Amino acid sequence: xxxxxxxxxxxxxxxxxxxxxxxxxxxxxxxxxxxxxxxxxxxxxxxxxxxxxxxxxxxxxxxxxxxxxxxxxxxxxxxxxxxxxxxxxxxxxxxxxxxx
Amino acid sequence: xxxxxxxxxxxxxxxxxxxxxxxxxxxxxxxxxxxxxxxxxxxxxxxxxxxxxxxxxxxxxxxxxxxxxxxxxxxxxxxxxxxxxxxxxxxxxxxxxxxxxxxxxxxxxxxxxxxxxxxxxxxxxxxxxxxxxxxxxxxxxxxxxxxxxxxxxxxxxxxxxxxxxxxxxxxxxxxxxxxxxxxxxxxxxxxxxxxxxxxxxxxxxxxxxxxxxxxxxxxxxxxxxxxxxxxxxxxxxxxxxxxxxxxxxxxxxxxxxxxxxxxxxxxxxxxxxxxxxxxxxxxxxxxxxxxxxxxxxxxxxxxxxxxxxxxxxxxxxxxxxxxxxxxxxxxxxxxxxxxxx
Numbered sequence: 001x002x003x004x005x006x007x008x009x010x011x012x013x014x015x016x017x018x019x020x021x022x023x024x025x026x027x028x029x030x031x032x033x034x035x036x037x038x039x040x041x042x043x044x045x046x047x048x049x050x051x052x053x054x055x056x057x058x059x060x061x062x063x064x065x066x067x068x069x070x071x072x073x074x075x076x077x078x079x080x081x082x083x084x085x086x087x088x089x090x091x092x093x094x095x096x097x098x099x100x
Numbered sequence: 101x102x103x104x105x106x107x108x109x110x111x112x113x114x115x116x117x118x119x120x121x122x123x124x125x126x127x128x129x130x131x132x133x134x135x136x137x138x139x140x141x142x143x144x145x146x147x148x149x150x151x152x153x154x155x156x157x158x159x160x161x162x163x164x165x166x167x168x169x170x171x172x173x174x175x176x177x178x179x180x181x182x183x184x185x186x187x188x189x190x191x192x193x194x195x196x197x198x199x200x201x202x203x204x205x206x207x208x209x210x211x212x213x214x215x216x217x218x219x220x221x222x223x224x225x226x227x228x229x230x231x232x233x234x235x236x237x238x239x240x241x242x243x244x245x246x247x248x249x250x251x252x253x254x255x256x257x258x259x260x261x262x263x264x265x266x267x268x269x270x271x272x273x274x275x276x277x278x279x280x281x282x283x284x285x286x287x288x289x290x291x292x293x294x295x296x297x298x299x300x301x302x303x304x305x306x307x308x309x310x311x312x313x314x315x316x317x318x319x320x321x322x323x324x325x326x327x328x329x330x331x332x333x334x335x336x337x338x339x340x341x342x343x344x345x346x347x348x349x350x351x352x353x354x355x356x357x358x359x360x361x362x363x364x365x366x367x368x369x370x371x372x373x374x375x376x377x378x379x380x381x382x383x384x385x386x387x388x389x390x391x392x393x394x395x396x397x398x399x400x401x402x403x404x405x406x407x408x409x410x411x412x413x414x415x416x417x418x419x420x421x422x423x424x425x426x427x428x429x430x431x432x433x434x435x436x437x438x439x440x441x
Contacts, residue, residue: 055333055384062336062384082425089426090376092386095416096338 003031011042017049025056032060036067043068044100048079053087065097076100105162106148109227113142116226117169120192123222124171124231127187135184136174136236143168166198166219169229174239177282178275181216181233188231192220195228213245214238214272237271289313302356311344314355323366323390327373333383340388346395346415362394365401368439369393375433392416396430401439406431 001024002017014032018024035043043064047053053061065075078100080088088094121140128135143151148168152159159165173184188194198219215234221227234242245264248256293313295304304310320340328335352358373393377385395416399408406427413423434440 055382058382058384082422082429085422085426086429087380087382089413089430090373090380091382091384092338092389092392093336094413094426095342095388095418096386099417099420099422 001028003028005032005034007041008044011044012038013044013046015046015049019052020050020057020060021052021054022056025054025060028057029060029063032064035064038068038073039071040073042074042076044076044078046078047081047084050080050084053084055091058087058091058093061097062093074098102152102159102162102165103145103149106145106168109162109168110142113169113227116222116229117142117171120169120171120220120222120229120231123191124173124188127191128173128184131183131187133180133183133187134176135180136176136239137172138174139170139172141170143170163227166195166228167230168227170232171229172232172234172239175233175235177279178235179279181235184233185216185218188218188220188233191223192218192231193223195219195221198228213242214268215242235275237275241268241271296355301359302354304355306344306347306352306354306358308341308344310355311347311358312341314358315340319359319362320387320390320394323362323369323394324385324387326366326370327377327389327393328385330374330377331381331383333377333385335389336384336386338386338388340391342416343388343391343395346412349415350395350398361398365394365397366390368397368401368437371437371439372397372434375437376430396434397439400434 001020002015004015004017006013006015012035014035016028020028045061045064061075061077068075076098080099085094088097117140121138125138128138143165148165151165162168175181175184195218200217202213202215202217215232215238218231218233219228220231221229241264245268248264289309292304292310293316295301296310296313296317301314304314324335327333347358347361350361352361369390370393373389395412396409399412402408404412409427409430410424413426414420417423
């Protein structure tokens with residue numbers, strides 16, 4: 001699981017690559033932790049190359065969302081594949097995030 | 101001489117301004133009084149000079165000028181002005197000789213500046229200060245009136261003064277109507293909540309307020325827990341209010357209809373959720389999961405088919421092509437379930 005964080009067009013973009021399963025969750029959470037310090041900018045989680053997400057991955061996304069919302073920020077999820085979208089839908093989280 | 105006294109007193113005045121402001125702000129917050137704004141200032145030397153020029157002989161010492169420090173509380177409603185005043189009476193010593201309720205100064209057939217002014221002193225002593233309390237509408241009126249009427253270079257003709265006073269009358273009427281409306285709505289909410297709590301749901305129209313009251317009964321908890329039990333999942337609390345437009349789109353007009361919708365579809369919603377979740381190890385669900393599956397079942401039972409599901413997801417998630425893909429996936433899972441036969 002690879003995580004890259006870049007600033008693109010004034011947004012903070014986290015680019016995820018691989019399978020965000022339970023085994024990769026702790027390392028991914030650490031790699032994405034700088035997103036919790038973002039203020040005054042939107043966060044985009046680019047999931048174009050994310051093949052799979054587990055409950056542990058959902059928890060990471062929810063934590064980032066909760067943190068950003070508390071500061072009045074937005075979190076957008078970009079480019080998710082059908083499998084990942086299905087996970088968001090069947091767990092009832094599809095209308096909690098903003099998808100691009 | 102007064103100006104010299106003012107200059108010497110200025111640091112004390114600044115301290116007083118901050119202290120009185122913080123004391124009152126804290127007390128208002130503690131009492132849960134929502135206000136539009138709260139301002140505080142120390143009178144500038146320029147403004148004091150202007151005042152002394154106009155009313156100089158009235159003042160023997162700087163202590164006679166009661167508005168060197170000014171606080172202003174702007175409320176939403178007229179009755180809140182009196183609540184703020186009651187709190188101020190408790191917090192500060194009020195100089196009743198100098199305080200004035202301008203709301204009560206008008207004759208029966210006149211309108212104009214409406215504001216409650218208290219001249220106060222901290223309980224610990226020190227210089228006096230002025231506390232103005234008024235509604236947002238009164239504030240707008242008096243600010244514009246002050247800006248337009250007191251420029252001083254040209255005397256405002258009576259015809260325009262009359263227009264200002266007519267507007268003051270209108271502001272007073274609007275303030276009263278807003279207060280009346282708030283009382284009516286509070287009563288309505290209370291009655292509705294009582295109906296919800298007594299279970300007379302067919303008598304309660306479905307609206308944002310009533311649905312929120314209904315949610316206090318946790319109507320989706322049981323189904324959420326049943327669905328969560330599939331994978332021993334954690335239920336993550338989120339707002340369910342976004343589903344209100346969905347229920348309205350189903351033609352539901354009362355909470356009674358919502359309750360029957362839950363009662364009649366819970367078993368099938370559980371089956372549908374089971375078919376989705378049992379094949380995964382997902383152990384976190386949002387608290388709107390139960391309602392989502394109830395809505396899916398309702399659409400399918402009413403022959404909505406794939407297009408109905410897509411429309412449902414468009415309402416829940418906002419319109420996008422991906423909702424079609426999710427609708428196809430849900431349709432595929434649902435078609436094997438008993439309620440679809």
